[in-house]
Amino acid sequence: MARILLLLGLLVLALFWAFGRRRDGTGQAPGGRDPVAPSSGPQPMVGCAHCGLHLPQAEAVQDGEGRWFCSEDHRARGGRV
Structure with missing residues (x-):
């Protein structure tokens, strides 16, 4: 047995x-990512001019005045509320 x-x-x-x-x-x-895979290196971070959220520059949206935003919606609304 x-x-x-x-x-x-x-x-x-x-x-x-x-x-x-x-x-x-x-x-x-x-379906998973390798948790120890090296990244492409440090990325510059920017803060949203509307809400202050910090995110990688590659994911941010910039307006004509050089300000960075976290989304198109916040870019359309403009600077801080």
């Missing part, structure tokens, strides 16, 4: 291991 339970446990572990790995052989979990 103990042998059957041991074999069943090993089978369950092997199935978890097999289906928990990526199909391309990288060993990463499917």
Whole structure:
């Protein structure tokens, strides 16, 4: 009886291991990002001129006067309220 339970446990572990790995052989979990992958480096941060939220410059919206905003809606509303 103990042998059957041991074999069943090993089978369950092997199935978890097999289906928990990526199909391309990288060993990463499917659909997830590698948490230790190096980023492209530090990005400049800017503050929204309307609400003050800080966000990466690449995600911000700039108006004609050089002010940065977190969204098109805040750009349309203008500076601080």
